[in-house]
Amino acid sequence: MKIAATDQAESGNNDVLCDVCGNNTRVEGYGLQFGTLRASWGYGSAHDGERYEVHLCESCFFRAVSDLRRERMVNFMFSDEDQDLSDFGRVARDDFFNDSGSSTS
16 A cells, blocks of 8 residues: 655655555665555456556565465466476566566566
């Protein structure tokens, strides 16, 4: 949940609260640290025209990824495919300054 600063003196100091636990995602000295789950449903989908955006603190984000990884594991439990889910969802590592570019803008 994005919280815009209401005081003119605080402009630019917007906060983002985790939509799951409600904690502020600002890390002292490092700024905002959060993940975003985003969807925009288009024509032909059951949710045509609906858009979603969920902001998650680090703890809630990785709990959600863990739940999705577990769901993937269950869905492919009896598959002949070898499932290595250790990097499930990860698109970069040691990319401290987002040098490789973000997968979403």
